[in-house]
Amino acid sequence: MSRRGEFDLIAELFAPLAASTPGAYGLTDDAAVLEVPAGRSLVATTDAIVAGVHFLADDPPDLVARKLVRVNLSDLAAMGATPWGMLLTACLPRDVDDPWLESFAAGLKADRAEFGVDLIGGDTVATPGPATFSLTALGLVPTGTALLRRGACVGDVIVVSGTIGDAALGLKACRGSLGVAAAEARFLIDRYRLPQPRLGLGPRLIGLAHACLDVSDGLLQDLGHVCTLAGLGAGLGAGLGADLKADLIPLSPAARAAIVSAPERMESVLAGGDDYELLFTIAPEDMGRVESAAAIAGVAVTAIGRMVAAPGVRVLDADGGDVTPARRGYRHFGPETAEGKRQ
Numbered sequence: 001m002s003r004r005g006e007f008d009l010i011a012e013l014f015a016p017l018a019a020s021t022p023g024a025y026g027l028t029d030d031a032a033v034l035e036v037p038a039g040r041s042l043v044a045t046t047d048a049i050v051a052g053v054h055f056l057a058d059d060p061p062d063l064v065a066r067k068l069v070r071v072n073l074s075d076l077a078a079m080g081a082t083p084w085g086m087l088l089t090a091c092l093p094r095d096v097d098d099p100w101l102e103s104f105a106a107g108l109k110a111d112r113a114e115f116g117v118d119l120i121g122g123d124t125v126a127t128p129g130p131a132t133f134s135l136t137a138l139g140l141v142p143t144g145t146a147l148l149r150r151g152a153c154v155g156d157v158i159v160v161s162g163t164i165g166d167a168a169l170g171l172k173a174c175r176g177s178l179g180v181a182a183a184e185a186r187f188l189i190d191r192y193r194l195p196q197p198r199l200g201l202g203p204r205l206i207g208l209a210h211a212c213l214d215v216s217d218g219l220l221q222d223l224g225h226v227c228t229l230a231g232l233g234a235g236l237g238a239g240l241g242a243d244l245k246a247d248l249i250p251l252s253p254a255a256r257a258a259i260v261s262a263p264e265r266m267e268s269v270l271a272g273g274d275d276y277e278l279l280f281t282i283a284p285e286d287m288g289r290v291e292s293a294a295a296i297a298g299v300a301v302t303a304i305g306r307m308v309a310a311p312g313v314r315v316l317d318a319d320g321g322d323v324t325p326a327r328r329g330y331r332h333f334g335p336e337t338a339e340g341k342r343q
């Protein structure tokens with residue numbers, strides 16, 4: 001049980017995180033007042049997490065908070081935006097204790113420092129249900145330049161940042177042994193618990209990426225969105241398709257080790273969620289510029305396939321054989337059974 005009431009909680013744990021934003025008035029007023037700079041557009045996104053669904057009661061609270069921040073900042077990166085502020089709704093069971101809340105706030109503080117983004121407001125309520133947090137992230141992008149999921153063209157090269165599949169394998173490692181070395185299992189679990197929003201890369205893709213999103217629900221499913229939306233405005237009802245080369249998909253050494261010991265895990269790499277890498281399409285002649293941007297951002301980029309006219313996402317092996325798995329990715333609702341995230 002917290003000894004703090006709602007107001008002490010805000011004043012002691014959250015108000016220090018608003019210190020760099022004068023318009024947040026130290027979280028003492030009803031709302032924050034912000035001035036969008038001339039020539040910029042506001043980008044807004046929100047994500048919610050529920051205890052028992054997206055995190056477990058015994059997960060380290062600071063990592064729960066940091067992942068919540070990061071999944072939102074990843075959406076900003078995918079739009080080409082730079083973080084500007086965040087708002088947190090905390091729905092807390094009455095039995096939440098002070099060490100848990102202090103650790104959660106320490107996680108917010110760490111990522112506020114790492115990404116230079118203040119907590120400028122929110123709400124704090126008690127709930128009879130499981131702990132639930134919703135974070136809203138605000139970002140800025142030069143007006144008219146936001147990276148959208150629509151816009152991919154036939155012939156575009158499909159590019160991903162970083163490595164794919166670590167988080168899905170990390171979730172498996174949380175649940176049981178993967179049969180890999182301890183250091184490799186730790187790496188994969190870290191990638192699951194602490195994703196890295198590609199904020200250095202996203203804004204640098206403005207003017208280069210025709211379509212962009214972050215991979216949060218599985219590479220194949222998210223690429224499917226890019227394909228479907230490519231039809232919008234182009235008069236292509238069914239959208240476009242994507243041909244991926246399985247052996248080009250960038251894997252970390254730890255993921256490679258996990259797949260060597262059980263090749264069927266490649267399906268988790270392709271359909272598992274939570275990578276929070278950027279997936280985007282570019283004109284082939286721009287790959288050099290994208291590689292330069294990625295080098296400045298300090299992240300690898302890899303071309304993994306091409307946009308094609310025939311609708312649908314296909315995965316091809318080295319001989320051109322179709323090895324597309326049946327499972328595409330994670331859905332919160334709907335007919336497909338979910339394996340990708342915590343239930």
Ligand code: ADP
Binds near residue numbers: 028029087120124
């Ligand atoms: P009101 O009742 O007018 O909504 P609150 O007492 O809920 O005001 O909030 C007071 C201030 O504290 C507001 O600026 C609000 O944005 C901020 N705040 C409340 N809860 C949080 C939270 N979980 N994280 C960040 N700021 C918060």
Ligand code: MG
Binds near residue numbers: 123124
């Ligand atoms: Mg309130």
